[in-house]
Amino acid sequence: MPPIHTPTYHYDDPTLTAPTPGRALIEEIGLVESVPGVGPTTGGGYIGVPISIGPLHTRFRRPHNGIEMTLPNADVTPWTAPFIVAGHARGCFDLASRPGWYWLRWTVADHVAHDAGTTSDEDPLVIVPCGAKKASARSPAGQLYVGTYHRLGLRAAAALTGPNSTRILSARYGLLPLHQLVDPYNLRLGQPGSVTAAQLRAQAEDQALLDHPNVVLFGGREYVELAQQVWPHAHTPLAGASGIGEQQQRLAMIAGTRRLN
Known part of the structure; x- marks a missing residue:
């Protein structure tokens, strides 16, 4: 049997001076x-x-x-x-x-x-999936989706990054900045006319996000797998969740953290 491991690292600086990361x-x-x-x-x-x-x-x-x-x-x-x-x-x-x-x-x-030297305090790019429940009229993307899951996703994104580094992955429109005006629609990912990986990649390139080094993907399997074709290195904090309920719990936990400026 392998020996029991006891961590040996200690930090006891009374000034709470931060070590250099890396x-x-x-x-x-x-x-x-x-x-x-x-x-x-x-x-x-x-x-x-x-x-x-x-x-x-x-x-x-x-x-x-x-x-x-x-x-x-x-x-x-x-x-x-x-x-x-x-x-x-x-x-x-x-x-x-x-x-x-x-x-x-x-x-x-x-x-x-x-x-x-590729990143320091650069905000992560956070991708939030769209939702089925929508406002009834043309709205900014950040206000169009009114479902609980999506709103939790936006709250979690706000805890990690700023609005300029948050995007909504829409089944119809693809990669949406929060301020972009869009019309309500009834389309699910994977249906004819929904956004493809090639379209998403082109949008990411147009928005200068294709080579972003720090990407966080929220959402279920279909949305994450689509976005991973553009950002294969992305972090997926909801991976392995047993269902929507556990995903919402994780989003709520992330949303409870305070964003660092």
Whole structure:
């Protein structure tokens, strides 16, 4: 039986000065875990000791059984508990809002991109699926869809990014900025006349979003699989949810976080 792993990394800086993010910090911490939704079907995430951190994937060893596995960097985060605990001990219960600590919500992909100089404080691009329930008249895209799931998606997007970096994936119109005026419609993804991956890619290119390094996809399988044809590196925090109810719970949890500026 593999030995029980006890994390050895400690953070005890009384000034709560943030370490520099990047691959070196993750290796120093010595523990990573998968994001919500990436893990065993019984619930919970994977956690392990990083073996190698590449440009796209992280390989790590699960300490309780010695099994090695590889996950996309966008699906793995460094272990942040030592920093959160240190903050709580000094009366700071929202450490991520303090200067220098924005990376507490980063994935490994963000840390790798930081090292490469391709992103720092750039807002993520968040894609929210459209909804079946709509206003009855021509409206801005951000107000057209009135269903609970969609509104939760917009609230979660607002917790992660700004309105200029939020897009609605419409079955009819494709990639919509929140301010764009559109007419109500009755069309589902996959039906004749609905947006295709090629059309979505062209829209992303026109909006200078095709090469965005940090993309978050909300929505069910059809919407996510379509968007992944344009952004295969995207983070999918609702993946693995057992149904719409669990997806809504995750969206509500994300929406409860405060966006970092």
